[in-house]
Amino acid sequence: MISDRPYLQNWRPIYELSSSAVWFSAMITAYTLSFFSSLPLIGFVLTSASCGVMMFIRLRQALPRWQQHRRLKGKKLALLKLTEKKCHSLQTKNQEQGVWLGWGFEWQRHHGQRAWDLLRSDNLPTKSEKNMGAGWIHGMEEHEEPLYQPLEQTQMHTMVIGVPGSGKTRLFDLLVTQAVLRNEPVIIVDPKGDHDLASHTLRSCELSGNQYRFMKFHPGFPANSIRINLLQNFNRSSELASRISGLMPSGGDNAPFQAFAQLEETGDLFPLQLLGELPNLEYVARLGGGRLLKGRIPILCSPKS
Template identity: 70%
Template sequence: MISDKPYLQSWRPVYELSSAVLWFTSMNIAITLMFFSSLPTVGFMVTTALCGTITLTRLAQALPRWQRHQRLKGKKLTLFTLTAKQCQTLQQQNSDKGVWLGWGFEWQRQHGQLAWDLLRSDNQPAKSESIMGAGWIHGMEEHEQTLFQPLAQVQMHTMVIGVPGSGKTRLFDLLVTQAVLRNEPVIIIDPKGDHDLASHTLRSCELSGSQRRFMKFHPGFPADSIRINLLQNFNRSSELASRIAGLMPSGGDNAPFQAFAQKAVDAVVQGYLLCGQRPTLVLIRQGLEGGVTQLLIRALTAVCSSHFPEVEKKIASKSQQHKVNQETIAHRWIKLYREQIMPENPCTDVEGLISLFEHDRAHYGKMIATLLPALGMLTGGPLARLLSPDPTDIDDLRPCTHTANLIEQNKVMYFGLDSLSDPMVGKAIGQLLLADLAAVAGDRYNYSSAHSQQHSQPINLFVDEAAEVLCPQLLSLLNKGRGAKFRLYVATQTLADFEAQLGSEAAAEQFIDNCNHLICLRTQNPETQKFITDKLPPVRYRYFIRNQGINTDANRPMEFTGNLSEQQLEETGDLFPPQLLGELPNLEYVARLGGGRLLKGRIPIICSPES
């Protein structure tokens, strides 16, 4: 049904301005003639007053339309100097109103109507060579406001989409700065290792007066990085086996190799735990690559000695007398275990190691051949001490920690994965890190009391270029992390990035749908544009059709009849035209927040007072 409200063409030329100029000229002519003419001045004064009145009237009518056309030029990039006073203001605003998302307005039907009219008109503004994108999109609203998102909604996770250079790093800078000022734990996973994001995060910590909160990990700069054990946190030993086996190519012909590798890693991990030793990547590689003989002897010694304290000395003395090798010693321990302990007190953990020890060596080497290169990359060179740290090494002065400790100490942690130099290692580190964080989230959810969960600090997790570190644990954090007070911000370039990793469009959409909020900067992919705008409700736009015609009668050719008609119609369209997502200027976005809000905003460039 067509609305009863009058429909006005918003983007026609400002005819009132030309009329005002004409009447103003007439007023000046009347004033001039009044001084040089011998006619009575009353007539000239009346004419001058009439022309002046009409000029002011036309100017008043032209000014709003002229301002509307001026807004089509767009907004310039805005610098936001983060001083100590501004930090206090941001802290107060976060507490009262929520997360600051820059400036803009809530996009509604009237803004869509203006954009729809402009796209259909012949008066579209020319694009500037100095500004990328169509700046007129932000000019659909006269009054710009400060945009906020309530903190209660932030826990429902946010997806950020945008091509390189569109402003994802600046948006992360804005969000990270506010999380730091709220005194909450922050973890940033950046596959490409953006130096700007790292330095800006450090700057936020310095301005908030807590520089010591900042910590950094970067494989390209091992001397300046912390040491972190990515296998520190787990609830069951099988979790570690799943994490490491997940580094192998999955699916197809690789499935049997991955299953065997997972079983082998699980047996080795169980062996280290029986020996009272926490497994690391280096230890697991040693256990798999060098054989499990030595580890099996240690594990059987621990198990058998708990039942027969003197048995270790007997086997050791026999071995010294006959000078037997390690495999013979292992067989003696296995025989003792099976004859005297297994019937009444079986230990499934050590039985897995025994099975691995008795497995055909040639077949064993083939089955784990795919896993060893992945472990070798993570345990070679400086990475060996970075990812498998020894806390008792007093010669290494670099901090040694793990993810649960980072969260407990309220740290601001930046992980640069250096995927540009070595994408395989960067992806493996990112997946292990996300798996460790998922284990921490599970601990918080399962073992924290209701009171402690209520008063615990939210954890802000920022994942840039998420497709490069995509793994099941990231999906688990999106699905279930809210219960552990994880707030995820996941950034990518297009929907196709997830399709390439997950194998289908449906799986990619399922992944993105786990995020209640979506912030889209400029994106060129048509499928991504359509996916974003299809979630918005359709609206009806009005437009005019003008018809004219001339008719004549063959019997009376000199007689003509004409008609001129104007008709108002409505047509269903998108609330936000999808093609405009490919024309957004830098640092401008469209946000579809949970609950149906659609925001058109722009973000500032945060800088310190010294810059």
């Protein structure tokens, strides 16, 4: 289907700017010649005025294209300072419009055509080593507006794709903050251990009125981590044996010892399950199989957990 939208070559040189410079020169020339010529002054005035009108017409035509080329350089990062008023505004917008994703525009076919034309032209901005990502994408649209995702869609899977440094983690900050302010449970699995993400999540909990909602688990930093009892919840004794034997080195010559420890722990924990008692690491450490794991268990939990 052919679109009614006229096709424009958006990234051509701004010829209107050069034309306005020529008309400006003509206006100045006509005005200057009026002082050195014996011809009637009215002719020079009309000529100068006509050149001035054409200059302003060309400038008016050149200004939108100049702004469009200027937007290819990208925009500065917007720093948001969360206050109680801002938090209340986010909560209201979440209920009325959905999750706020930031500023942008919906990608349409004409945006794709503009991007294609830009990639084929010589106007593509030089990529800076300091800034990651493609900031010229913001130049595909003249006006950006707040973007919202309906709350019903947040119950589904959402994928965020971007090169390193393009702002994925900062978007996660925004999504986590709004989820915390909605009093929703948030579980973050961060293999990179981003310190800013953790600190921003803690700040979001403080702004929600309950800083103790924030709990962090990291085996490498037990002093700043909560404790998790790996033996608290289970359905079969073999599950506990698998968790404990998983602490042993696997592969190579260690595989038989790991399998033997798992088998012995399964037999030792089964009587406790029949009695309806919960095992703890102190009990496991006194068992024969526990001696194989001695020195490895207390990394995750205290002996009495």
